Amino acid sequence: MIHLFTTGGTIDKIYHDANSEFTVGDSLLPELLEEANVTVPWRVTGLLRKDSLELTSDDRQQVREAVAACPEERIIITHGTDTMAATAAVLDGTPGKTIVLFGAMQPARMRRSDAAFNLGFAVAAVRLLPAGVYVAMNGEVFEAGKVRKNLKAGRFERD
Amino acid sequence: MIHLFTTGGTIDKIYHDANSEFTVGDSLLPELLEEANVTVPWRVTGLLRKDSLELTSDDRQQVREAVAACPEERIIITHGTDTMAATAAVLDGTPGKTIVLFGAMQPARMRRSDAAFNLGFAVAAVRLLPAGVYVAMNGEVFEAGKVRKNLKAGRFERD
Amino acid sequence: MIHLFTTGGTIDKIYHDANSEFTVGDSLLPELLEEANVTVPWRVTGLLRKDSLELTSDDRQQVREAVAACPEERIIITHGTDTMAATAAVLDGTPGKTIVLFGAMQPARMRRSDAAFNLGFAVAAVRLLPAGVYVAMNGEVFEAGKVRKNLKAGRFERD
Amino acid sequence: MIHLFTTGGTIDKIYHDANSEFTVGDSLLPELLEEANVTVPWRVTGLLRKDSLELTSDDRQQVREAVAACPEERIIITHGTDTMAATAAVLDGTPGKTIVLFGAMQPARMRRSDAAFNLGFAVAAVRLLPAGVYVAMNGEVFEAGKVRKNLKAGRFERD
Numbered sequence A, B, C, D: 001m002i003h004l005f006t007t008g009g010t011i012d013k014i015y016h017d018a019n020s021e022f023t024v025g026d027s028l029l030p031e032l033l034e035e036a037n038v039t040v041p042w043r044v045t046g047l048l049r050k051d052s053l054e055l056t057s058d059d060r061q062q063v064r065e066a067v068a069a070c071p072e073e074r075i076i077i078t079h080g081t082d083t084m085a086a087t088a089a090v091l092d093g094t095p096g097k098t099i100v101l102f103g104a105m106q107p108a109r110m111r112r113s114d115a116a117f118n119l120g121f122a123v124a125a126v127r128l129l130p131a132g133v134y135v136a137m138n139g140e141v142f143e144a145g146k147v148r149k150n151l152k153a154g155r156f157e158r159d
Helices: A029-035 A057-069 A084-091 A115-128 B029-035 B057-069 B084-091 B115-128 C029-035 C057-069 C084-091 C115-128 D029-035 D057-069 D084-091 D115-128
Strands: A002-008 A013-016 A021-024 A042-050 A074-078 A098-102 A132-137 A140-143 A147-150 A155-158 B002-008 B013-016 B021-024 B042-050 B074-078 B098-102 B132-137 B140-143 B147-150 B155-158 C002-008 C013-016 C021-024 C042-050 C074-078 C098-102 C132-137 C140-143 C147-150 C155-158 D002-008 D013-016 D021-024 D042-050 D074-078 D098-102 D132-137 D140-143 D147-150 D155-158
Touching: A002 A057, A002 A115, A021 D021, A029 A042, A029 A115, A042 A057, A057 A074, A057 A084, A074 A115, A084 A098, A084 A132, A084 A147, A098 A115, A115 A132, A115 B115, A115 B140, A132 A155, A140 A155, A140 B115, B002 B057, B002 B115, B021 C021, B029 B042, B029 B115, B042 B057, B057 B074, B057 B084, B074 B115, B084 B098, B084 B132, B084 B147, B098 B115, B115 B132, B132 B155, B140 B155, C002 C057, C002 C115, C029 C042, C029 C115, C042 C057, C057 C074, C057 C084, C074 C115, C084 C098, C084 C132, C084 C147, C098 C115, C115 C132, C115 D115, C115 D140, C132 C155, C140 C155, C140 D115, D002 D057, D002 D115, D029 D042, D029 D115, D042 D057, D057 D074, D057 D084, D074 D115, D084 D098, D084 D132, D084 D147, D098 D115, D115 D132, D132 D155, D140 D155
Parallel strands: A002 A042, A002 A074, A074 A098, A098 A132, B002 B042, B002 B074, B074 B098, B098 B132, C002 C042, C002 C074, C074 C098, C098 C132, D002 D042, D002 D074, D074 D098, D098 D132
Antiparallel strands: A013 A021, A132 A140, A147 A155, B013 B021, B132 B140, B147 B155, C013 C021, C132 C140, C147 C155, D013 D021, D132 D140, D147 D155
């Protein structure tokens, strides 16, 4: 069983005409997993709905506790890209679990988005990697504590 | 460097109005890899453009030789789902390479398709698995020789 | 009230992996009309699910009778493109109604399709045109009896 | 010949990961017109790239002058929805031209958007309506000066 937690970020953004802005909406994860005919058992838990720049220490602690408390050993977390590396560092050291964080640079609801590819990549990574905390973006796996987002280039790099 | 070979199949099908049928068209792999902002080096080689039910022993031998001859150790092959397991069995035993076959149940050009998810899954699998030949479908990894397509259920299973 | 009848054709085609072919599926018209936030009242009736090359004289008579029998004066018919002109000719002479036939060269379920544009065009046409029978394709309005499909060029022309 | 002018608004919005916001990007109009296989001659001119709440009297005057100066009689203008009715009122009285304004509640780059439908509707409207200025939204045609956006309901209404 894979347990997916959502925390918000670009991947789940919805456009609101009324105020001409994007906010975090319902997660598309279940729809994407069904489109992909994934036969491995999975469940999705919505934890937070925030831009990752707005996440507090308390939020990160909440994520750490939720991950530690659930019975599953294979954990995927969707997360805004700006502070994904910081949350990975907080989760680091969680014993006995393989934890993969990922997000998207374009909302899953766009015609062109990295969301479905990144989700597929994360599902493979969470099944094949040993216990530990990882960031999975740009077709790469990064270990927690050794990754940063290059904001200007719009991609993740080893730190 | 990841080397991707295309052989046809549902994933690259295009609709032709003139004769009301789908045929294999240009591969969407480069577009999907760019949408996903993949930073790992990759290149795509078009080998065949066939429904996998039409593949001959000679075709499979051609795939085996192309994979063996290229310098890359990380190989992804897109393939029609009906005989993907048969081609995986022919490739089995290729020394020193990690080879991942995948395809799609819906063409990549459809609004709803498993193509982008499956590609992301295959890229993670080819980077994380040891040398060997694998089928990566339905969010699962199957070893060559131990997998079959359940045509009725529309999914892959251990054999 | 606009009454939309579906008869099949490319616009509603679905891909079936099991036999690697497209068949006519549930119509996407209701979904497309909702996406477009259409506030004019509308209803959809499914009449036939055929490639238009398979339509018989009886089928065309059935369409003519359904259109004549319904109380609405504004009628849209989705139809395969190959014999759309023939069905328009059969409907010609229906008194007191504005009837617009349209279809698509690419299924509505494809990422890139002319379906939504053509539907929008047909809705405007059926509201603005006087009583009569019209084919609305390629951003043009053609009168019944004066239109043919140029199969080679993949577009409709005045005949 | 149909002449399309773009002024910005939701229809052409692009998501920027760097600052987590949408701005007006290159117009998708040419791509949408090509997807629809429109055979009527058309050309697109980019005039402004603004949210319609930011449009000034000078901007509206610029639109009026551009429309009056061009040789074409069939004019379509893409526009943000919030002040579309105000711009329509400024254009009213332009002699000898059929002018249709439209926009979208969801960016054209979203998987689900009203952009392609609304464009198709506008193309039919501009070809079939007599000289005058019109707003074409929600599958309806409104005359300039007699239309307002109902912000709360997210649709246009007669005023």
